[in-house]
Amino acid sequence: MSTPAMPSLTSSAATSAAIARARENAINRGSVDADEICPVCKSSRYLNPNMRFLVNPECYHKMCESCVDRIFSQGPSQCPVVGCDKILRKQKFRKQTFEDIQVEREVDVRKRIAKTFNKRQEDFPSLKEFNDYLEEVETVTFNLINSVDIAATEAKISAFEQSNKATILQNAAKAAQEAQFVQAQRDFEREQHRRARELEEEAVAEEKRDKLEHRANLLKALQADDADFEVAKVNKMARKKSSMRKENQERRAKELEAARNAPAFQFLANLNKPISEEPQKPYDPLDGYDETNKYFVYRDKYENPWLEDALNSKSMMAGGYLVQQYCERAVFEAFSGVGCFIEDPPLSDDTSPSFDTPMADAIAT
Amino acid sequence: MKFQIEYVVISVSTFSRDHRLTDLNSDLPVIFPYPRIYPEQYQYMCDLKRTLDAGGHCVLEMPSGTGKTVSLLSLIVAYQQHYPEHRKLIYCSRTMSEIEKALYELKALMEYRAKELGYVEEFRGLGLTSRKNLCLHPSVKREKRGDVVDARCRSLTAGFVKDKKERGEDVELCIYHENLDLLEPHNLIPPGVYTFEGMLKYGETNKQCPYFTARRMMSFCNIIIYSYHYLLDPKIAERVSKELSKDCIVVFDEAHNIDNVCIESLSIDLTEDALRKAARGCSSLERKIEEMKTTDAEKLQSEYAKLVEGLQDASTAREEDSFMANPVLPDDLLKEAVPGNIRRAEHFVAFLKRFVEYLKTRMKVLHVISETPPSFLQHLKDLTFIERKPLRFCAERLTSLMRTLELSNVEDFRALQEVATFATLVATYEKGFLLILEPFESETATVPNPIFHFTCLDASIAIKPVFDRFWSVVITSGTISPLEMYPKMLQFDCVVQESYSMTLARRSFLPMVVTRGSDQVAISSRFEIRNDLSVVRNYGNLMIEFSKITPDGLVIFFPSYLYMESIISMWQGMGILDEVWKYKLILVETPDSQETSLALETYRTACCNGRGAVLLCVARGKVSEGIDFDHQYGRTVICIGVPFQYTESRILKARLEFLRENFRIKENDFLSFDAMRHAAQCLGRVLRGKDDYGIMVLADKRFAKKKNQLPKWISQALLDSEMNLSVDMSVAAAKKFLRTMAQPFHAKDQEGISTWSIDDLNAHVNKIKLQEEEREQMHLGGAQVQNGNGRDDYEISDEELDEAMMKLG
Ligand code: SF4
Ligand SMILES: [Zn+2]
Numbered sequence A: 001m002s003t004p005a006m007p008s009l010t011s012s013a014a015t016s017a018a019i020a021r022a023r024e025n026a027i028n029r030g031s032v033d034a035d036e037i038c039p040v041c042k043s044s045r046y047l048n049p050n051m052r053f054l055v056n057p058e059c060y061h062k063m064c065e066s067c068v069d070r071i072f073s074q075g076p077s078q079c080p081v082v083g084c085d086k087i088l089r090k091q092k093f094r095k096q097t098f099e100d101i102q103v104e105r106e107v108d109v110r111k112r113i114a115k116t117f118n119k120r121q122e123d124f125p126s127l128k129e130f131n132d133y134l135e136e137v138e139t140v141t142f143n144l145i146n147s148v149d150i151a152a153t154e155a156k157i158s159a160f161e162q163s164n165k166a167t168i169l170q171n172a173a174k175a176a177q178e179a180q181f182v183q184a185q186r187d188f189e190r191e192q193h194r195r196a197r198e199l200e201e202e203a204v205a206e207e208k209r210d211k212l213e214h215r216a217n218l219l220k221a222l223q224a225d226d227a228d229f230e231v232a233k234v235n236k237m238a239r240k241k242s243s244m245r246k247e248n249q250e251r252r253a254k255e256l257e258a259a260r261n262a263p264a265f266q267f268l269a270n271l272n273k274p275i276s277e278e279p280q281k282p283y284d285p286l287d288g289y290d291e292t293n294k295y296f297v298y299r300d301k302y303e304n305p306w307l308e309d310a311l312n313s314k315s316m317m318a319g320g321y322l323v324q325q326y327c328e329r330a331v332f333e334a335f336s337g338v339g340c341f342i343e344d345p346p347l348s349d350d351t352s353p354s355f356d357t358p359m360a361d362a363i364a365t
Numbered sequence B: 001m002k003f004q005i006e007y008v009v010i011s012v013s014t015f016s017r018d019h020r021l022t023d024l025n026s027d028l029p030v031i032f033p034y035p036r037i038y039p040e041q042y043q044y045m046c047d048l049k050r051t052l053d054a055g056g057h058c059v060l061e062m063p064s065g066t067g068k069t070v071s072l073l074s075l076i077v078a079y080q081q082h083y084p085e086h087r088k089l090i091y092c093s094r095t096m097s098e099i100e101k102a103l104y105e106l107k108a109l110m111e112y113r114a115k116e117l118g119y120v121e122e123f124r125g126l127g128l129t130s131r132k133n134l135c136l137h138p139s140v141k142r143e144k145r146g147d148v149v150d151a152r153c154r155s156l157t158a159g160f161v162k163d164k165k166e167r168g169e170d171v172e173l174c175i176y177h178e179n180l181d182l183l184e185p186h187n188l189i190p191p192g193v194y195t196f197e198g199m200l201k202y203g204e205t206n207k208q209c210p211y212f213t214a215r216r217m218m219s220f221c222n223i224i225i226y227s228y229h230y231l232l233d234p235k236i237a238e239r240v241s242k243e244l245s246k247d248c249i250v251v252f253d254e255a256h257n258i259d260n261v262c263i264e265s266l267s268i269d270l271t272e273d274a275l276r277k278a279a280r281g282c283s284s285l286e287r288k289i290e291e292m293k294t295t296d297a298e299k300l301q302s303e304y305a306k307l308v309e310g311l312q313d314a315s316t317a318r319e320e321d322s323f324m325a326n327p328v329l330p331d332d333l334l335k336e337a338v339p340g341n342i343r344r345a346e347h348f349v350a351f352l353k354r355f356v357e358y359l360k361t362r363m364k365v366l367h368v369i370s371e372t373p374p375s376f377l378q379h380l381k382d383l384t385f386i387e388r389k390p391l392r393f394c395a396e397r398l399t400s401l402m403r404t405l406e407l408s409n410v411e412d413f414r415a416l417q418e419v420a421t422f423a424t425l426v427a428t429y430e431k432g433f434l435l436i437l438e439p440f441e442s443e444t445a446t447v448p449n450p451i452f453h454f455t456c457l458d459a460s461i462a463i464k465p466v467f468d469r470f471w472s473v474v475i476t477s478g479t480i481s482p483l484e485m486y487p488k489m490l491q492f493d494c495v496v497q498e499s500y501s502m503t504l505a506r507r508s509f510l511p512m513v514v515t516r517g518s519d520q521v522a523i524s525s526r527f528e529i530r531n532d533l534s535v536v537r538n539y540g541n542l543m544i545e546f547s548k549i550t551p552d553g554l555v556i557f558f559p560s561y562l563y564m565e566s567i568i569s570m571w572q573g574m575g576i577l578d579e580v581w582k583y584k585l586i587l588v589e590t591p592d593s594q595e596t597s598l599a600l601e602t603y604r605t606a607c608c609n610g611r612g613a614v615l616l617c618v619a620r621g622k623v624s625e626g627i628d629f630d631h632q633y634g635r636t637v638i639c640i641g642v643p644f645q646y647t648e649s650r651i652l653k654a655r656l657e658f659l660r661e662n663f664r665i666k667e668n669d670f671l672s673f674d675a676m677r678h679a680a681q682c683l684g685r686v687l688r689g690k691d692d693y694g695i696m697v698l699a700d701k702r703f704a705k706k707k708n709q710l711p712k713w714i715s716q717a718l719l720d721s722e723m724n725l726s727v728d729m730s731v732a733a734a735k736k737f738l739r740t741m742a743q744p745f746h747a748k749d750q751e752g753i754s755t756w757s758i759d760d761l762n763a764h765v766n767k768i769k770l771q772e773e774e775r776e777q778m779h780l781g782g783a784q785v786q787n788g789n790g791r792d793d794y795e796i797s798d799e800e801l802d803e804a805m806m807k808l809g
């Protein structure tokens, strides 16, 4: 603008542009959700500015609140939209969250799917498999939304549900715990925030107070007989105070920092860690008792002339007598107790003195 | 002139790089393209060299009008040519005109060097700016808007368009771009320095595209000059600045606003209109996918296969025709495979649609909401089952999809891209960002016009990659005080931090603080009293008086448009404007840039033909940043009121809180710092050289306490006796000042004081050397200990002995 100052013009131009923009928005909004007229009773927002629309997740047909009251108050009834034969109940009606009714429906489907398909990345050996799983879930969801292969998909879902019952429950629990933790953390942070703010305000106020006080003192000191001396005294006091204040502040800041890492909070942090489950081991009746010995080895065959008969006797073998077993027992008994020293503290495998295997071998033969 | 800069011993132990770049103990011969040098220029170069040698970052404040750019360039060029590493220089400036100016300086410097050395060095210096300024295509270049030029250019140059052509389809290509492929890729343009004009001319004669020539040649340049955004804006930086090596020297000139640039580059505003467009974009993507499924299903399948394999198409991503690059993402994420649930094109589009719909529902709320990214994500997940992880991949995935679909009219998808970028950012950063929904444009508005601000609060996020990647980053400006603020805000360590004073042979500028009117009533733009009649009248009187005594141009800055408008209309009523009108033309800056440039033109004409003019403008407007008022264009500058930011803005409040909590910068400190840097910027506008002169008036009571927040060179010239003047006193001082300025002043008077010839310089160097030696002499006794080698390891110093004795005892 090259003419002498004409401020009013520019300001009005700016505001009028803003108004135009707002108006355009309003118009656009109206055209996008052209939901100013109830499709059932045809009453419009002009007549009833408080009109609210509700949908029922059975068929997602939209109608106004008064229509819902009128039609469904007496009990379940058929949807009034032409060509829709769903039976609807009043309490299922709800407000629409999304502008796009397709998305509204999609989200309902997802809500259901998310309950079943809640596996996590930890449940898979590799990222790739997890991604494959995710894609499959997405495909299932898509089928449900677009009504493709409904029967097959439903079958798939229930099959998955059956085979993964335990994991589903576990993961649901985990998710709940996580949510709890997040909430706790957020509360904690907010509290921290508030406290920090408070402290700071306090400090500022204190500083201000001290300053005022100092000024008052100074004025008083100037009136005194020995002005110079008094002033010096007041100044010194003020300096001391301010350094004290600084110290205080620093201490408080440190306290706050410490609180942030407080054990209580640490405990909460631990909550978040997935409950580490040990993989199930096969049942061990001996509870860890180790049978293997380290003093000797069994041989396949021992030279025992007096057992020759038994070795070849058919009747003995038929009765289940094994020469091998006899020998093994003999060797075992011969060595039992070796390595136990009464004075020694409880045995631990690697510290106990051991015989060399070859020697034991020799004895056994 | 030619001189040597010695290696200066750095006394403080700076952080040492393992990779010492240069033999530090050699002198650096510098060729300076003028016969005389200012002392501060020499100082500046010494400090710059110190920084480069040490390998670290620095903040330097050099008075405006003392040839900052030329000193910077001549030192760095000397550095490049002298040492075998030939470290590349990336010089970033703010505006197109500043970039152009730097290019001209560089060109002149190189010509001078050639003359001095007797041969032409192998050297390439190029500037880069947007396609709009560099396009040669006869129809594309006629487009008015930059983004349209970009879009049209892409549709003429994209890889798939070329493929189509090769397949024999009838598509148009840009011949200027095609011709580039016929040249050697590393030698698209012969060595030399090209200004934009030169680029265009060369491009026209050789029929090659200047824009792509510059871009492709970037890795073969010794000096690149471009705008901040090419390094800071993640959306562009990824594409343009990726291949630059670590040892590049990065300079941010005019960097006093760099924190705001950083913040803006990571902030996104979404409006209802944008969401509507994004939703439309989703639908048309859907349609395109269906189309492609019937015609060319293979392409989609191959994209899908690639994504399954987790191959981030690294080769194509870097291609210059990629539509959009990723916002800063941690590298590990970029290497990870795209999550399974957005791998298929249709799944991804549905995902985007859901996200857009969700944002739309958020827009319906009629009260202000501010929340952190985690709480946003939580709510998003509760409502739509969108997880954080796929959200992070949004931008990346969209780019890939759009490339697969071979979309050339990207214009239609701009809004969708914006949403995708937003998605990626919000899912990537937990801290340092805030989401603010403002349903109404102003407090009083009744028609909702919601804006969803995703604002970055932490300036260090955007610039962090730069500091991490490059060894030497130089941040410099005429007004960058207080220096400590910048390392704090941007989170970096600096080796050198220096502010230079201005050496002057005569007092060539007169800063004053006017705190009260002639009637002794305090003047201030403080909100409570700014519209008081007496304050307004006093400001008016100030303007009248100065328009009477100032020759030629008078520039007046106001803190905001709003205040300017209200005060002008009050002046109108008081007849103040009529009074000024007798002496000078009155011109006003408006938010409209075309109007403003017209006003500026008129202003300049009036200043040149002796009529003189008053320019009323705003401290944060265009005029205060980029336009110089040298010589007759600005003899007096008046800063009416402290240019504080509008503190009621929620975004500013959030940022203040962030600064306080994370960097321990107090709210008032920051506000005051921010106001003073703008004030200093305004003052600096009138003084653009040592032979220039001007009066700087700070008209607000509150300025009296802010002297130390002004740049050193201004605050040094600000005498204590001129810190608390009334209007009539200031006028008297100004008159006296102008009288001295009217005395003839010869270049000779400056010699040896504010300008040095080579002899003066040598004398100075010798003096410094002598001083150094003396100091060394004094320290000779202690030298043994300091030297390190001189000390025997077995020898025990006195202290140690004492200590040992104490222990024994
Ligand atoms: S390639 Fe270059 S000349 Fe051709 S349209 Fe793009 S910018 Fe213009
Ligand atoms: Zn109805």
Ligand SMILES: [Zn+2]
Residues within 6 Å of the ligand: A059, A060, A061, A079, A080, A081, A084, A085, A086
């Ligand atoms: Zn129905």
